[in-house]
Amino acid sequence: MGVHATFCQLCALPTQHDHYVPSVGGMLRIYRGRSGSAPSESGRSENGGHDWADEPQKPFPFGPQHAWLNEAVGLDLGGGDAIFRGPVEDGGLDDVASGESIFVWDGNDEALVFHERCWALMGCPKTAEKALRGGGTLEWSLLERYHEQLFEFRELEADGKAWMLADPATDARSRARIVSLIEARRHAAPSDTEPKSLADVLSQDVDWRAVTTRVEQRERRHLVYYRQAPHRGMSLSAYPHLLCLLKGYATEEILATGPMLDALERFQLAMKSALEHDGLGVMVLTSLGEGKAQYLAYVKDLQAAHARVDALPGRDEPMPARYDDSNDPTWRIILEEMGLPKR
Numbered sequence: 001m002g003v004h005a006t007f008c009q010l011c012a013l014p015t016q017h018d019h020y021v022p023s024v025g026g027m028l029r030i031y032r033g034r035s036g037s038a039p040s041e042s043g044r045s046e047n048g049g050h051d052w053a054d055e056p057q058k059p060f061p062f063g064p065q066h067a068w069l070n071e072a073v074g075l076d077l078g079g080g081d082a083i084f085r086g087p088v089e090d091g092g093l094d095d096v097a098s099g100e101s102i103f104v105w106d107g108n109d110e111a112l113v114f115h116e117r118c119w120a121l122m123g124c125p126k127t128a129e130k131a132l133r134g135g136g137t138l139e140w141s142l143l144e145r146y147h148e149q150l151f152e153f154r155e156l157e158a159d160g161k162a163w164m165l166a167d168p169a170t171d172a173r174s175r176a177r178i179v180s181l182i183e184a185r186r187h188a189a190p191s192d193t194e195p196k197s198l199a200d201v202l203s204q205d206v207d208w209r210a211v212t213t214r215v216e217q218r219e220r221r222h223l224v225y226y227r228q229a230p231h232r233g234m235s236l237s238a239y240p241h242l243l244c245l246l247k248g249y250a251t252e253e254i255l256a257t258g259p260m261l262d263a264l265e266r267f268q269l270a271m272k273s274a275l276e277h278d279g280l281g282v283m284v285l286t287s288l289g290e291g292k293a294q295y296l297a298y299v300k301d302l303q304a305a306h307a308r309v310d311a312l313p314g315r316d317e318p319m320p321a322r323y324d325d326s327n328d329p330t331w332r333i334i335l336e337e338m339g340l341p342k343r
């Protein structure tokens with residue numbers, strides 16, 4: 001079993017602190033959440049199993065507010081109703097009570113894995129069938145791009161999202177993120193069958209995908225979030241107008257970073273909710289890059305949709321937004337012109 005991360009199947013954050021830290025000479029060292037936590041007698045911190053004192057790049061600075069990430073619960077997927085609890089490393093959950101190690105891999109193998117906090121906020125479901133899953137939601141896709149072999153804590157921090165790592169038991173903003181996801185999943189339709197209509201797409205709401213395009217090896221150029229489920233075989237004509245909100249965030253051609261990126265990404269959650277809650281629109285894509293953000297939704301009534309979007313906080317931040325709408329009853333623009341990868 002190699003080095004591997006496991007993710008909470010509700011909130012998409014990892015169930016361990018392990019991450020890679022670039023070292024001198026281009027090597028990667030692994031910070032291990034279970035190895036050591038106190039500075040040694042020499043005063044050098046050996047957190048995570050290494051002495052980082054001479055390293056130019058340090059591990060993510062974990063504090064007491066991050067301890068909850070290590071506390072996992074696994075619900076049996078083997079047909080039983082056992083509940084496993086303990087730390088997770090490299091795809092194995094070590095059940096403290098039995099001493100057994102359960103193979104959970106990414107969080108969905110012999111058991112379905114959640115943070116203990118997320119599980120408790122869900123109402124402590126006793127079986128995997130009763131638990132809520134976040135996979136495929138827009139909220140999930142916002143974190144999916146940090147799901148490398150080990151979670152990219154530093155990249156998450158650089159994108160202004162470190163607030164999500166705070167303990168939901170004591171941090172209201174972190175808790176609100178998880179609670180709103182739980183509410184949305186509780187009201188969602190079962191997603192074990194292919195959606196046959198736009199109504200199914202909206203009620204299941206698990207077809208989101210994130211794509212990152214990079215320059216050279218690492219530097220990110222564009223982030224795109226889009227729905228994969230709508231297709232030609234569905235009746236699309238009830239939503240004939242493509243609403244396109246264009247928002248500049250920089251004068252030069254760059255990808256937003258820090259709290260700006262976080263705010264631009266979260267704006268799509270607000271827009272999605274404003275348009276979709278009663279079926280007025282279907283949010284289909286958000287693209288960030290080259291100094292501008294584009295938010296696309298197909299809507300029944302353009303004027304009504306504009307009114308809702310115009311009322312959203314942050315619509316004109318950091319620069320005034322404008323519309324570039326199209327009449328597109330066959331959804332040609334999103335289904336053909338954009339060249340999006342299909343599932």
Ligand SMILES: [Zn+2]
Binds near residue numbers: 008011013114115118
């Ligand atoms: Zn969680």
